[in-house]
Amino acid sequence: MHNFILETPIEYLKGVGPQRADILKKELQIFTYGDLFFHFPFRYVDRTKIYKVREVNPLSQYVQLKGVLKDIDAAHDKKKSRLVADLKDETGTIELVWFQGVKWLKESLKEGKEYIVFGKPSVFGKKLNIVHPEISLADEEKISPAGILQPFYPSTEKLKARGLDSRGIARLMRTLLTQVSRGDVPEFLPENILQKYRLPSRYDALQQVHFPTANRELELARQRLKFEELFFIQLKLLQLKIGRQESSRGFVFNKVGDFFNRFYKEKLPFPLTGAQKKVIKEIRSDLVSGKQMNRLLQGDVGSGKTVVALSVILLALDNGMQSCFMVPTEILAQQHFQSITELTAGLSFNIALLTASVKGAERKKILAGIASGEIHLLVGTHALIEDAVQFTNLGFVVIDEQHRFGVEQRGKMWTKNHNPPHILVMTATPIPRTLAMTLYGDLDVSVIDEMPPGRKPIKTVHYDDGQRLRVFGFMKEQIMKGRQIYVVYPLIEESAKLDYKDLMDGFESISRAFPPPQFQVSIVHGRMKSADRDFEMNRFVKKETQIMVATTVIEVGVNVPNASVMVIESAERFGLSQLHQLRGRVGRGAEQSFCILMTDRKINPDARKRMNTMVETNDGFVISEVDLELRGPGDLQGTQQSGALNLKIADLARDQKILIAARSEAEKILSEDISLERAEHFTLKQYLFQQEKKKGEWGKIS
Numbered sequence: 001m002h003n004f005i006l007e008t009p010i011e012y013l014k015g016v017g018p019q020r021a022d023i024l025k026k027e028l029q030i031f032t033y034g035d036l037f038f039h040f041p042f043r044y045v046d047r048t049k050i051y052k053v054r055e056v057n058p059l060s061q062y063v064q065l066k067g068v069l070k071d072i073d074a075a076h077d078k079k080k081s082r083l084v085a086d087l088k089d090e091t092g093t094i095e096l097v098w099f100q101g102v103k104w105l106k107e108s109l110k111e112g113k114e115y116i117v118f119g120k121p122s123v124f125g126k127k128l129n130i131v132h133p134e135i136s137l138a139d140e141e142k143i144s145p146a147g148i149l150q151p152f153y154p155s156t157e158k159l160k161a162r163g164l165d166s167r168g169i170a171r172l173m174r175t176l177l178t179q180v181s182r183g184d185v186p187e188f189l190p191e192n193i194l195q196k197y198r199l200p201s202r203y204d205a206l207q208q209v210h211f212p213t214a215n216r217e218l219e220l221a222r223q224r225l226k227f228e229e230l231f232f233i234q235l236k237l238l239q240l241k242i243g244r245q246e247s248s249r250g251f252v253f254n255k256v257g258d259f260f261n262r263f264y265k266e267k268l269p270f271p272l273t274g275a276q277k278k279v280i281k282e283i284r285s286d287l288v289s290g291k292q293m294n295r296l297l298q299g300d301v302g303s304g305k306t307v308v309a310l311s312v313i314l315l316a317l318d319n320g321m322q323s324c325f326m327v328p329t330e331i332l333a334q335q336h337f338q339s340i341t342e343l344t345a346g347l348s349f350n351i352a353l354l355t356a357s358v359k360g361a362e363r364k365k366i367l368a369g370i371a372s373g374e375i376h377l378l379v380g381t382h383a384l385i386e387d388a389v390q391f392t393n394l395g396f397v398v399i400d401e402q403h404r405f406g407v408e409q410r411g412k413m414w415t416k417n418h419n420p421p422h423i424l425v426m427t428a429t430p431i432p433r434t435l436a437m438t439l440y441g442d443l444d445v446s447v448i449d450e451m452p453p454g455r456k457p458i459k460t461v462h463y464d465d466g467q468r469l470r471v472f473g474f475m476k477e478q479i480m481k482g483r484q485i486y487v488v489y490p491l492i493e494e495s496a497k498l499d500y501k502d503l504m505d506g507f508e509s510i511s512r513a514f515p516p517p518q519f520q521v522s523i524v525h526g527r528m529k530s531a532d533r534d535f536e537m538n539r540f541v542k543k544e545t546q547i548m549v550a551t552t553v554i555e556v557g558v559n560v561p562n563a564s565v566m567v568i569e570s571a572e573r574f575g576l577s578q579l580h581q582l583r584g585r586v587g588r589g590a591e592q593s594f595c596i597l598m599t600d601r602k603i604n605p606d607a608r609k610r611m612n613t614m615v616e617t618n619d620g621f622v623i624s625e626v627d628l629e630l631r632g633p634g635d636l637q638g639t640q641q642s643g644a645l646n647l648k649i650a651d652l653a654r655d656q657k658i659l660i661a662a663r664s665e666a667e668k669i670l671s672e673d674i675s676l677e678r679a680e681h682f683t684l685k686q687y688l689f690q691q692e693k694k695k696g697e698w699g700k701i702s
């Protein structure tokens with residue numbers, strides 16, 4: 001294998017040099033020729049088409065226009081200078097605006113000459129314009145045959161400042177292509193796969209993806225690269241999974257004893273749903289298999305995951321082993337601690353709560369109890385993974401709302417016993433199937449797809465700010481019926497100051513509309529001390545207050561069954577999965593619950609689609625599919641932090657077919673040759689090895 005050229009440091013490429021290399025590394029993680037090769041265009045524009053000014057509208061994507069330049073005018077404000085000019089063709093005039101390079105442009109652009117202009121139209125005031133268009137004299141613009149579909153590369157401000165805008169990167173790519181030949185880019189995929197799916201070779205695909213000669217060739221090239229990307233992820237994940245199943249010994253929980261039985265006979269306040277039973281059965285078969293369990297439990301908000309986890313905790317105890325239950329927030333830890341304590345009262349089941357705020361003697365006592373085995377279950381936040389927490393015999397780990405934890409945090413749980421404990425990862429963020437296959441491809445998956453009986457579906461409505469009085473009226477009605485209400489405000493880091501102001505303004509106007517002593521209003525947000533937050537939260541739990549005004553701190557897991565109305569302010573600013581999570585805070589009791597989405601009167605089409613989806617369905621899986629479609633997987637809550645999802649070209653929303661094909665091919669290969677020892681799999685093995693070296697420890701996903 002001699003792809004040394006692709007390993008050449010990027011600074012050696014003609015046109016790069018040390019300074020640009022530095023920025024390429026920092027901004028785009030491009031260290032070598034090979035990295036640059038895999039920096040793909042995100043869009044292609046057909047440069048053979050020239051639009052008329054009249055055809056351009058605010059929704060147009062990139063357009064190319066040809067016309068005469070008029071009225072070039074440089075304006076200098078105190079801080080900013082800008083250059084404005086008109087481009088006129090036989091159908092109309094459009095304004096061109098530049099904020100950078102004003103001096104140079106003013107000197108070089110010539111009124112009355114014909115230019116080719118290329119850019120993305122936008123609206124300023126009521127006028128259509130193009131900001132920072134590419135511009136060149138019409139008779140100088142020559143479109144080379146290989147440049148019909150012009151690639152657009154991702155770039156950054158810092159790169160642009162060094163001349164590496166999309167065009168600059170394309171220039172480097174052209175240079176790179178002259179240095180790399182077919183022999184430098186060997187094929188990795190088995191011949192039969194290439195033939196079966198009619199995929200071009202690796203070298204051809206890379207060439208086409210950067211400089212396509214035709215739409216069809218480009219499409220094939222992209223398919224090939226997507227397949228390759230997804231195939232190797234699947235190969236890796238499945239290898240992990242099968243390997244782990246074969247090698248890791250797991251504790252056997254074959255005894256069903258007093259804790260488990262008494263809990264079911266004496267304590268459990270309701271019959272389990274069919275889905276809960278099914279899932280417990282799936283888990284139990286893992287627990288007697290002799291292999292370590294690594295299972296993902298998906299179940300919509302309120303589907304009853306906690307009691308499933310608790311049954312396993314009790315089973316572990318019947319088999320002489322400790323458990324721990326890790327959750328992302330302190331409030332949630334307290335709630336779990338409380339509800340499990342209540343559910344197991346009288347079973348001589350010892351449970352402790354460990355969070356960052358447990359300190360001093362109390363902490364020491366808990367640590368000692370864990371080490372001696374006196375404590376059976378430890379509930380807590382990430383404080384649980386600290387080295388000081390040493391179990392005597394940890395057999396089972398539950399990780400709740402897992403999308404809040406990083407990969408490393410989860411991985412650490414493995415080391416808490418000489419044999420790895422069984423692991424159950426629980427999430428209420430419904431994950432589309434394709435995403436689950438990629439993110440958790442090495443985990444077994446169980447799904448609770450049924451809600452406890454007697455729950456009425458939450459009614460969701462969408463109002464705009466003009467209808468606030470009506471909403472207040474409705475809230476009053478509900479409070480008179482004895483219900484409680486959440487009012488949630490967005491809080492985004494980038495706009496935290498303004499967001500807090502909104503929250504406080506909202507709190508004030510609600511306090512005015514719902515005055516004491518008849519009404520009590522709580523407020524909870526991230527800037528409060530956690531003790532104050534808990535105090536307010538508890539007042540609400542105890543029904544001392546009727547309205548809880550909050551930021552999204554209440555998003556996760558909080559359980560107040562009497563709360564039946566969720567008002568979400570500026571709902572257009574939330575993503576779908578977050579809206580769904582928030583809505584899940586109500587609808588936990590027997591009462592009819594409501595979710596009220598408040599937005600601006602004017603919202604963009606995507607936001608409208610989100611609101612409509614929420615109004616139309618309560619089904620978390622449907623919602624997650626729409627979410628994936630609207631936002632793309634990179635934005636899905638929690639997936640950003642997943643090291644596994646660094647996709648360069650595949651798109652899990654659109655490329656499901658390719659993913660499924662890739663997974664099945666990977667499965668086929670591994671089922672015959674798990675360690676890729678056969679000669680025909682040599683290149684695969686080598687490729688995986690190289691990837692490994694590059695990425696470092698990929699991390700155990702659980």
Ligand code: ADP
Nearest residue numbers: 270271272273300301302303304305306307452
């Ligand atoms: P989640 O899956 O969101 O973690 P929880 O475990 O918090 O859901 O359960 C939500 C509520 O439903 C709790 O109050 C719990 O006691 C109740 N619950 C769970 N299972 C059942 C069941 N089979 N029948 C009735 N209520 C149930």
Ligand code: MG
Nearest residue numbers: 305306400557
């Ligand atoms: Mg829960």
